[in-house]
Structure formats: C-alpha cells, structure tokens
Amino acid sequence: MNIAIASGKGGTGKTTVSVNLTSYLCRTRPAVLVDLDVEEPNAGLFLETEVVSKTITYKQIPVWNQASCTSCGLCARVCEFNAVIQIKDDILIFPELCHSCGACVGLCPANALVMESKEMGVITHSRKEKLDFVESRLNPGEEQAVPQIRETKSYLARNFNDSMLCIMDAPPGTSCPVVEVVRDADVVLFVAEPTPFGLHDLQLAVKAARSLGKEPAVIINRVGIGNEDTESFCREQSLRVIARIPNDREIARSYSDGKLLFEEFPSVRSAMESVKGYLDEAEQRFFANQAKANQAKVRQEINP
Amino acid sequence: MKEIVVISGKGGTGKTSVTASLAILGGESLVVADCDVDAANLHLLLTPEVQYREDFYSGKEAEINPRICTDCGICAEVCHYGAILQPTDTGQWIIDKNRCEGCGYCSHVCPASAITLSSAYSGEWFRSKTRTGGFMVHAELAAGADNSGKLVARVKNEARKSANEAGADYVLVDGSPGIGCPVISSLSGAAFVVLVTEPTKSALHDLRRVYEIVRKFSISAGCVINKADLNPGVENEILGFLQEENIPLLGTLPYDSVFSEAMTAGMTIVEYTRGEITGRVEDIWEHLLREVSSRK
Amino acid sequence: MRVVITAAGREWDSQVDQRFGRAACFFCYNDEDGTIQIIDNQSAAGEAHGAGTKAAATVAEYEPQVLITGNGPGQNAESVLSRTGVEVYIGAGGMTVKEAYDAWCGGKLSRA
Numbered sequence: 001m002n003i004a005i006a007s008g009k010g011g012t013g014k015t016t017v018s019v020n021l022t023s024y025l026c027r028t029r030p031a032v033l034v035d036l037d038v039e040e041p042n043a044g045l046f047l048e049t050e051v052v053s054k055t056i057t058y059k060q061i062p063v064w065n066q067a068s069c070t071s072c073g074l075c076a077r078v079c080e081f082n083a084v085i086q087i088k089d090d091i092l093i094f095p096e097l098c099h100s101c102g103a104c105v106g107l108c109p110a111n112a113l114v115m116e117s118k119e120m121g122v123i124t125h126s127r128k129e130k131l132d133f134v135e136s137r138l139n140p141g142e143e144q145a146v147p148q149i150r151e152t153k154s155y156l157a158r159n160f161n162d163s164m165l166c167i168m169d170a171p172p173g174t175s176c177p178v179v180e181v182v183r184d185a186d187v188v189l190f191v192a193e194p195t196p197f198g199l200h201d202l203q204l205a206v207k208a209a210r211s212l213g214k215e216p217a218v219i220i221n222r223v224g225i226g227n228e229d230t231e232s233f234c235r236e237q238s239l240r241v242i243a244r245i246p247n248d249r250e251i252a253r254s255y256s257d258g259k260l261l262f263e264e265f266p267s268v269r270s271a272m273e274s275v276k277g278y279l280d281e282a283e284q285r286f287f288a289n290q291a292k293a294n295q296a297k298v299r300q301e302i303n304p
Numbered sequence: 305m306k307e308i309v310v311i312s313g314k315g316g317t318g319k320t321s322v323t324a325s326l327a328i329l330g331g332e333s334l335v336v337a338d339c340d341v342d343a344a345n346l347h348l349l350l351t352p353e354v355q356y357r358e359d360f361y362s363g364k365e366a367e368i369n370p371r372i373c374t375d376c377g378i379c380a381e382v383c384h385y386g387a388i389l390q391p392t393d394t395g396q397w398i399i400d401k402n403r404c405e406g407c408g409y410c411s412h413v414c415p416a417s418a419i420t421l422s423s424a425y426s427g428e429w430f431r432s433k434t435r436t437g438g439f440m441v442h443a444e445l446a447a448g449a450d451n452s453g454k455l456v457a458r459v460k461n462e463a464r465k466s467a468n469e470a471g472a473d474y475v476l477v478d479g480s481p482g483i484g485c486p487v488i489s490s491l492s493g494a495a496f497v498v499l500v501t502e503p504t505k506s507a508l509h510d511l512r513r514v515y516e517i518v519r520k521f522s523i524s525a526g527c528v529i530n531k532a533d534l535n536p537g538v539e540n541e542i543l544g545f546l547q548e549e550n551i552p553l554l555g556t557l558p559y560d561s562v563f564s565e566a567m568t569a570g571m572t573i574v575e576y577t578r579g580e581i582t583g584r585v586e587d588i589w590e591h592l593l594r595e596v597s598s599r600k
Numbered sequence: 601m602r603v604v605i606t607a608a609g610r611e612w613d614s615q616v617d618q619r620f621g622r623a624a625c626f627f628c629y630n631d632e633d634g635t636i637q638i639i640d641n642q643s644a645a646g647e648a649h650g651a652g653t654k655a656a657a658t659v660a661e662y663e664p665q666v667l668i669t670g671n672g673p674g675q676n677a678e679s680v681l682s683r684t685g686v687e688v689y690i691g692a693g694g695m696t697v698k699e700a701y702d703a704w705c706g707g708k709l710s711r712a
Contacts, residue, residue: 039484102409
C-alpha cells in the first residue's frame with residue numbers, strides 16, 4: 001500500500017512526519033520510507049541506515065548519427081522542448097531538456113537518430129532493522145523530476161510486494177512531480193500549518209488531489225500558532241484531521257539537530273499513534289478491495 | 305533600477321515573511337514580484353488591490369477532434385506517456401491532460417490531421433497596488449499546472465515594466481523554491497540575492513545547493529538567518545559557510561511567535577510589532593541597500 | 601564585424617536586456633556597413649522550457665562574431681553558441697545598447 005505524504009507549501013513538516021511515522025511503524029512491522037523530493041532529498045539526514053544497493057536510473061534520449069543525416073532539420077522543428085538544435089549541418093542534443101517523447105527519432109526520414117539510455121539519477125536503497133529507506137536523487141543539472149519519480153515507483157514495484165507499507169515523501173507544491181506521486185497513492189496525507197499561508201496552500205493541494213480522484217486526510221503541525229481557520233476549512237470540506245502536532249520550541253530545536261522526535265516527545269508519539277490507527281483502517285479497506293478484485297478476476301477466468 | 309531576489313532553497317524558512325517586511329520598508333521605492341507561484345502567499349500579507357489581470361498560457365497540450373478521428377490508434381502507439389486512451393464506454397480516443405507533456409508527436413503522425421497542439425491554460429497573473437502605494441505583480445497557477453521558467457519570467461518582466469513606469473529604484477522578487485528551472489529563471493537578471501535560511505540541518509543542506517546556482521551566475525548575495533537562536537551549533541556551521549564563500553551576513557532574526565502572530569493578523573512583522581525585531585528587520589533592509597549600491 | 605547585443609528595445613539608447621534566452625530582442629549591428637537589424641526573440645522568450653537553446657539558434661543564423669549581454673547565457677545556450685565561434689562578452693547589464701557597444705570597443709567588458 002502506497003501512502004503519499006505531501007504539502008502545498010514547503011517547510012510544514014512533511015519530511016519530519018514521513019521520517020517519524022516510518023520509524024514509529026517500524027518498531028512493530030516492516031515499512032519503507034521513500035524520499036521522492038528528487039531535487040533535494042533530505043529525509044536521509046534524519047536516518048542512520050546502511051546502504052544495501054545503489055541503482056542508476058536512465059532516461060531515453062536521442063543520439064545523432066551524422067553519417068546518415070541529410071540535414072533536413074525536421075528533428076529540431078518538431079522538438080517542442082528545444083532539446084534538439086540545428087546549427088547548419090550539425091545537430092546538437094540537450095539531454096536535460098529532453099522529455100524522451102521520441103518524436104525526433106520516430107519522424108526522422110533518414111533514420112539518423114536513435115534512442116539510447118542516459119544516466120539521469122540514482123536510487124539508493126538502505127536499511128536499518130525493519131526500516132527500508134529508498135532515496136531517489138536526480139543528478140545535478142537534470143531538470144525533470146517526473147521521469148525520475150516514475151523510475152523510482154517501478155523500482156518499488158519490483159522490490160516490494162503490494163502489502164508492504166510504502167511511505168512516500170513527496171516534493172513540495174502542487175505541480176507535475178507531486179501529481180506523479182499522488183496519482184498512484186492509495187492514501188494521501190497532507191501536512192499543513194494552521195496559519196494563513198498554511199491554509200492557502202492546503203486549499204490548493206486539496207483541489208489538486210481531488211482533481212485526481214483522491215480524498216486526502218490532514219495532519220496539522222504546529223498547533224497553537226495561527227488561528228482556527230485551517231480546522232474550520234477541514235470541517236467544511238469534510239476532510240478528516242487525523243493528527244495534531246503541537247507547536248513547541250523544543251521540538252523545533254530537536255528537529256534542527258536532525259533527531260527523531262517521537263522518542264523524545266510524547267505529543268509527537270501520540271500523533272504518530274493516531275496516524276497509525278488511520279493507516280490500519282486504510283489497510284483493511286485496501287486488502288478488502290484487493291480481495292474483491294481477485295475474486296472478480298477468478299470469476300472471469302472460470303466463466304469467460 | 306535594480307533587481308533584488310529573495311530565495312531560500314528549503315521551504316518554511318520565512319522567505320516570504322522577510323520579503324513582505326522588506327516590501328513595506330521599501331514602500332514606493334520598489335515594485336514587488338511574487339515568483340513563488342507554486343505557493344504564492346505574499347498577497348496574504350500585502351493585501352494587494354488587483355488593477356489588471358490576464359490569462360496565462362504555458363507549454364502545450366494536444367487535443368483530438370472526434371469528428372475527424374478515423375479510429376486508427378496510431379497516436380496512442382507513439383505516445384510515450386500513455387496519455388492517449390480509448391475509454392470503452394464512448395470508444396472515442398481522448399487525451400489525458402494530466403499525462404500529456406505536449407510533445408506533439410501524436411499530431412505529427414495522425415494521418416487524418418485530427419490532433420492539434422495548442423497552448424495550455426496555466427493560470428492568471430495580476431498587477432496590483434499594495435497598501436504601501438507601491439505596485440505588486442503576482443500570479444496564480446491553475447490546479448495541477450506546472451510552474452515554469454516562462455511564468456516566472458513573465459511576472460518579473462511585468463514587474464520591471466511597472467518599476468520603469470513608476471520610476472521605482474528596485475524590483476523586489478520573492479523567488480521560487482527549490483533548485484530547478486523556476487529558481488534559475490527567478491535569478492536571471494538579478495543584481496543581488498538575499499538568501500533566507502534557518503539553523504536546521506536540512507536548511508543548511510539546501511542553502512549550499514541553491515548557492516551553487518547563484519555563484520554560477522556570478523550574482524552577489526547576502527544572507528539572513530531566521531530563527532537564529534534555535535540551534536547555535538548549526539548557526540555556527542552556517543556562519544562558517546558564509547565566511548568560506550565570502551557572503552555578508554545581512555542580519556539575524558530570533559525564533560519568536562511574533563512571526564506567526566503577525567501572519568495570522570495579515571500583517572508584516574514591521575507593522576505588527578514596533579519592538580526589537582522591527583529594528584532588526586530595518587537594519588537588514590539598510591544593510592541590504594548598502595550592499596546593493598556598493599555593487600555597480 | 602557583426603555584433604549582437606541582447607536588448608530590451610529596438611534603439612541605440614534602449615537598455616541592454618540582462619538575460620540571454622528570454623531577452624526581448626537581439627540588436628544586430630554590422631560595423632562594416634553600419635546596418636542595424638533587429639531580431640525579435642518573442643518565440644524563444646515565450647517557451648516554457650529551453651528558451652536558451654532556441655535563442656542561441658536564432659542568434660546563430662545572423663552569424664555574428666561578437667555577442668554582448670548581461671549575466672551571460674546559461675550552459676545549454678553557451679554550448680550552442682560555442683559551435684558558431686561567436687565570442688561572448690558579459691557585464692553589460694544596466695547599460696544602454698550604445699554604452700555597451702562602446703564599452704566593448706574600449707575593451708571594458710569581460711569574456712564569459
């Protein structure tokens with residue numbers, strides 16, 4: 001089961017919740033933490049896991065064969081991303097700009113371009129006791145998070161079965177990379193602050209999630225600052241608030257040192273316990289749905 | 305007219321709160337540009353009155369005309385994103401806008417020319433007047449739309465235009481988060497960069513990465529450490545980094561509930577409290593102006 | 601010699617556009633015959649991504665020997681330009697087109 005932890009705004013405590021939740025769950029069961037903030041993965045700063053494997057990710061980019069090229073320039077004209085540039089008889093290709101659509105390769109009348117694999121990033125898999133940590137990192141200079149996130153999702157599918165709890169720490173914001181994470185998630189949790197900024201960004205994030213057909217639940221962080229508007233919004237929108245973490249200078253200080261919080265602060269521990277309760281429920285639904293789907297499949301196989 | 309860009313790498317360090325305070329202190333001498341379009345929040349503090357609005361288009365998206373489509377399915381075969389689907393209920397080929405990246409491959413291979421590529425609606429931008437009497441340019445992304453260098457460039461361009469017309473000395477930019485394309489676009493044309501950070505491990509980590517980009521463009525920078533008293537150990541690490549890179553410290557701000565109180569009241573720090581913190585922000589603003597004017 | 605300056609407007613006293621990829625236009629001056637040509641950069645400046653490479657391809661068509669700009673082209677644009685052999689000079693931000701041209705003539709601008 002995949003759980004996406006997201007937030008419209010950066011710095012609301014998304015990574016803190018992901019790290020603490022996974023570590024909390026792992027006291028009793030195995031779980032995977034996946035850092036999908038591929039531009040700036042930070043969750044590893046809070047963990048002391050040992051590296052099990054490193055997997056290089058590739059994307060497909062065109063490679064030019066000058067000998068067959070007729071310099072017609074079609075490849076450069078069709079590229080909507082300006083990743084293929086013609087300078088006289090030369091074709092230049094910019095892998096960081098390329099979206100791997102294959103149009104230049106497929107449309108070239110002289111077959112002078114072929115798709116080849118190029119390194120895009122790395123997936124680092126590490127482990128400590130029951131906790132598996134998968135960090136996904138783009139190489140410097142690479143601009144597109146989405147293909148790296150896709151590769152990481154397929155890595156997860158290859159290495160863990162459906163029943164494994166995968167906690168996915170999404171990038172901040174509401175744009176394409178977040179959509180890519182939330183799209184296939186079975187559970188979506190938003191971490192929000194009860195401030196005007198936090199509320200505004202939560203509203204945008206909820207709208208985006210619902211447009212993907214996902215019903216998110218909310219964890220409110222730094223309760224005590226701001227006002228009641230975030231709570232009222234959740235009530236009006238029938239969004240379930242599943243946990244509240246109080247605002248506490250000592251929590252902030254402990255975080256700044258990169259420490260796990262639930263061990264030290266009972267308030268964080270009880271918040272994690274609430275989230276765990278919510279996930280247990282979600283898991284039961286998940287398995288029930290899976291069983292239903294399997295039954296349907298079996299029925300279809302018997303009576304085609 | 306000079307452009308000052310405020311960035312932070314990591315979210316939640318107080319970048320927008322600091323920008324809003326500087327905007328109030330600068331008053332009519334500056335035009336504000338909110339380039340943090342993913343989470344545009346500056347308007348919540350500066351309560352701008354919109355004077356002009358315009359739709360914004362960025363990137364492309366494909367569309368299939370069902371009347372011309374001959375149901376050959378070639379488009380779906382070439383699409384690398386799995387964005388062309390044929391739902392069984394209607395049997396009509398459609399484009400999943402969430403998956404379409406606007407490459408146009410399908411439109412080139414369609415034998416019936418049933419697919420067109422058009423600019424994708426991605427939100428609105430506004431020119432407004434703030435309560436300081438100065439102008440502000442900001443934008444709102446459509447849900448699920450991608451922030452892009454183009455939108456950031458547009459917001460900055462309009463802000464520059466307003467500054468020229470109003471005879472303002474500065475454009476103050478609330479920069480984009482992260483280290484990707486939007487932040488690079490935020491930085492282009494900047495005269496000076498303000499790095500807002502906090503003494504946490506993750507903020508320092510991101511500060512280092514975002515500064516690499518600033519350095520690559522050879523733009524001068526200064527730093528504000530927010531929540532400075534939270535962790536003296538990490539604060540020292542930040543100070544060490546600043547020294548190494550020869551980045552002036554513009555000032556520090558304490559970890560104080562007054563920041564969120566001000567935000568909740570819809571005000572900037574310098575308006576909400578007249579205390580010591582306001583004095584510190586004023587010092588940062590003056591220090592910043594000295595740094596900016598000492599550079600040609 | 602053909603000189604290209606990134607410009608916000610079409611005149612000698614227009615401001616230099618600090619940016620390369622999303623510059624408003626390219627002010628192209630041929631100092632042998634004194635002709636001026638303005639290349640509009642709307643199409644590259646309007647790109648969501650890859651404005652730099654597209655603008656560089658546009659500039660390359662004019663076959664200039666010198667390019668004068670503000671902050672300097674990004675990495676991608678630079679590698680397109682390097683194929684054309686054009687010499688890139690930076691640091692003209694804040695100047696007018698005329699001032700930038702004079703500064704370059706006087707050897708006051710640095711190579712990117």
